[in-house]
Amino acid sequence: MTTSDNNRVLLITGASTGIGRATAVQAVSEGWRVVLAARSAEKLAALEAELGAERALAVPCDVAEWAQQEAMVRRTIERFGRIDAVFANAGFSKGSSFIDGEHQPEEWRDMVLTNLFGAAATARLTLPELVKTKGHFLVTGSVLGRVTSVRNLYAATKWGVTGMAQAIRNEVASMGVRVTLVEPGIVDTPFWEGLQKPAAPELLSEDVARAVMYAINQPPHVDVSEIIIRPTGQAH
Secondary structure, three states: OOOOOOOOOEEEOOOOHHHHHHHHHHHHHHEEEEEEEOHHHHHHHHHHHHHHOEEEEEOHHHEEEEEEEHHHEEEEEHOOOOOOEEEEEOOOOOOEEOOOOOOOOOHHHHHHHHHHHHHHHHHHHHHHHHHHOOEEEEEOOOOHHHOOOOOOOHHHHHHHHHHHHHHHHHOOOOOOOOEEEEEEEEEOOOOHHHOOOOOOOOOOOOHHHHHHHHHOOOOOOOOOOEEEEOOOOOOO
């Protein structure tokens, strides 16, 4: 790996647990510097310490808040001077049905703001930097953004992310920016806390992280547009 490679910077939202955390660990092992963004300051601080402050920067951030994302990008540039790749990974599900159970509209609002507005804001605020570096924008969608097998609004937010990724690609492809939509199936992560996890095979966070790094590590002329990654045995 060259000195230039060792200066590359990857910004990850939703970095404190699960897929985001695993991707940060994998990226640092490959020589990247990483910016770790999530709402949990305590978990981020622990991860920064684990990865080393010279390679990692923890930035507490709620992606549903535009001003906090602006500060995230500003701190990244102040610390590292550039952004080479962005992984818009923050998201969650409350699993709310459209008809059954107690309806809590604030949960829907929070989920849409995080999963859709948050990813869009990350794109809008980081793409100008990625244009400068001919960089790479990645976003976490879901198999549920292609085949809706559950009856809740979460799947609709991931269909929105699928469309968002293509819309972003339409705008920046001619500028040399690569765009990858990462669509995992069932993954064993803290995402499922408070939810009924399907009785099905599972991926590990590290499995998805390897897929993310596969896309990032392709030569500059190769744009991996979509990665669908399911555990063996998951049909939909």
